[in-house]
Amino acid sequence: MTDAIDAAVGLAEDAPLFAHRRARAAFVTGSEACRHAVLAPEDDHGLAPALRLALACRIATLNADTALATAYRTALAEADAGADLAALADGASALPAPLRAIARQADLVTTRNQTAARADIAALVKAGLSNPQIVALSELIAFVNYQCRVTAGLRLLKD
């Protein structure tokens, strides 16, 4: 069965690279378990799945990963999320609180991680995020950046 990474890379079950990925079964199952843990966790700490999908779409777009961004956008549309989350997914910065602070952190850590500092975490606290929410947000941002590098690398091995 194909997974989210196969779909984004464009791998069918009869593709050689599909089988080569399965030689490292723990990477495949582990990536799927992580995707579930950051996008649709049992305990979302009040960061709803639709918000997570919108952020994932925004981060995949910053990574110029059209296939992943489209997959997240499609899932977001099915979640019937509303205008604010659509704007978040589209990369807008004029957003209501706390989405504005959340979007700013996602953009910062994705594109300029080395400049992230204590004041940026303080800004999330000021926007009302709890410690579990700050950690869950951080894991989501970082996961999508992981996923984008796996897909970018595997596409180079596809042919």
Next chain:
Amino acid sequence: MPGRIRVKLLDWAPYIEPVDIARANARQREAMQVTPSSLGISLYVRTLAHDPESCLARTILFNAIMYAPGGLPRADRELGALGASVVNGCPYCTMVHARRLADLTGSDDAVTALWHDRPDRLSPRGQAIWSFARALSATPSAATPDHVRALRDAGLSGADIIDLIHAVAIFGWANRLMHPLGHVVPAARC
């Protein structure tokens, strides 16, 4: 080469209050893999245990990618991790994985060359891995078929390159936790 580099130890401290082990719930204890006798769980793990589901899932994936037997040698995975950590700007991860690379190769040569920004002093295989790791870590990725050709020319199989992609990618994750959530501090002990 002048200016030989030996990696010093640093510690890491979070910007938020870590989970108190004595007050952790069952899921947090599971994510920290706490046993009745366990001591010295790192501040990093205690910080990330605020979200035990992602903490546990990521730890399992990270260990598979960095420690799975066979395939790409561990030193090559560490060189990929180091290239990612430099591009992603995580000083703590850079220090730890420079140290691991030196320990696994039994030599400070590679770390010294890279500290002086002389990747041309690495082996051809090391140069190909370093170049690919840096390119794949850019946002968006700047890795090209030429990078993959260089890896194959240096003797990496397709399976080895899959291992390397994951080692670089998982540091695209780890570096984006460790640096935004905390900072390096001088080591408490040597």
